[in-house]
Amino acid sequence: MKKVNDLVFLLLMMLLTAVFTSTYVSALNLKEVQCNNDGSMEFTVIxxxxxxxxxxxxxxxxxxxxVNGTWTGKSVKDSYSEKQRYATFSMPENALPEKKAYKINLYYLEDDQSKTKEFEADCPGLVxxxxxxxxxxxxxxxxxxHFTAxxxxxxxxxxxxxxxxxxxxxxxxxxxxxxxxPYxxxxxxxxxxxxxxxxxxxSESGPDKYLLTFDLDQNNYVKDIALGLSEDRSFPLYLADKCRTSKYSHIKLSDYETCSLHESEEPVIVTPEGYDVRNNINQDNNQDADRNINENNTDNAITGQVIKNSYNAGNTLIFAAIIIVVLLVIILVMYSRIKKNRKPF
Structure with a gap:
């Protein structure tokens, strides 16, 4: 009889466990996962x-x-509002570049207990x-x-x-x-x-580094160079078309540089009128020298004028001092004579 009771108890426990398991609902479930050929990935939970x-x-x-990524919402819950019910986690381009199934674990809290969702992202690889x-x-x-860039x-x-x-x-x-x-x-x-x-x-000079070279006539040189990503429509260049949209405005797809005459020289400077400074270095140096002489002469003239003005100002002060002394002497002499001629009462 005891064995029968134990068997009945065991069956009841198994039945209760099965019922509990079938009625248990996780706080969130995986809705979908998508991995893209630009290396980005996103998955949505409900x-x-x-x-x-x-x-x-x-x-x-x-x-x-x-890993770090971006969530579209602050929380998820069972709701009629899709905004409250769904949340999407996104990773940027080139995050998952390999062609493989990535194993993903999502850790979250449910009733203050740590729970885990395990799933895979089947990625096509970076194209x-x-x-x-x-x-x-x-x-x-x-x-x-010989030109080098x-x-x-x-x-x-x-x-x-x-x-x-x-x-x-x-x-x-x-x-x-x-x-x-002209060339x-x-x-x-x-x-x-x-x-x-x-x-x-x-030619390749290092990782992502290249040398562009070509020859011109010996009396010719490159003033400036501009380059950009080709807009050729052949494969795979046409894949870069989307990079020219506003979404990727921060990506540098072109550049411009003013070039120098020798490897160690400063770049050529050309004025808006087409005046090439490099072809007129001696003339500019002579003009600079003449300008310096003129500036020195001007400085000397200014200095001489300042000295002259200072000299004139000094003479004026001395002359004024002499007049004051003479006046004081005259006043003292007159006062002395008046005092002698004064009769006592």
Whole structure:
């Protein structure tokens, strides 16, 4: 009989446990997760409890790393309002660049107890991200007709995928140069301003660093250079079209630099009238020397005038002092005579 009672008790406990488990509802559930080919990721949770679960208390761990992101709401709860019922966690571009299923753990509080939601984000891998792009001309110069530009171009080879954004700088960058004398561009147009010559070379000098070189006539040089990300519509360059929208206005996709005549020289300075300072250095030096002489003469004239004025002022003071002394002597003499001629009463 005792064995029968024990068996009945065990069955009742199992039944109660099953009922409790089936009726238990978590405070929140995962609604959806999306991983994008720019390396960004977002997932949405839905509140299933009348009590609020605050997103500030939630922690997101991907693999073995606790990550930061942005929540769309302060809390979630069971509500007719979608704004109160849903909250989305977002991570920026290039956050999850690998093609793999990332294991994600979401830690949150429920009835002051720590709970965990485990799920996966199946990511396609990074194809292209605007946030990785950056273009800059570090410096440029011409030495005896040989031109060199040191360039920083980040994000040209950013993907490990076959269909990803991986381009050569010669195809990804557009250049415009301005020269002292006309030159023949690769478009066969001879002018002082235009694209690169037909023969140029771009070599890699370091991570995201490149050297642009080409030759001009020995008496010619590059005054300035402008470059930007190509607007070619071929694959994969067209992927960068979205980077030109206002969303990515902070991304530097172009640059302009004034160039120097030699590697160690300062850049060429050209006035709005086209006056080239570098071709008139001696003339400017002579003008500066004449200007200094004139300024010195002017300074000397001013100094002489100041000395002359000071001298005149000194003479005036001495003359006034002499007059005062003479007047005092006359007054004393007259007073002495008056005193002698005065009769006693």
């Amino acid at each position: 509140g299933t409890d009348p009590d609020e679960s605050y997103t500030k208390d939630m922690i997101v761990r991907i693999e073995d790393l606790i 292209f991200s605007c946030s990785l792009l950056y273009i800059d001309v570090d410096r440029c110069y011409t030495d005896k007709g 040191e360039i920083t171009a980040k994000g040209l080879r950013q993907s490990n995928l076959v269909n990803g954004f991986n381009v050569d700088p010669g195809k990804a960058l557009d250049f415009m140069i301005s020269t002292k004398n 023949k561009a690769k478009t066969n147009i001879i002018d002082k301003r235009g694209p690169l010559p037909s023969e140029f070379h771009i």
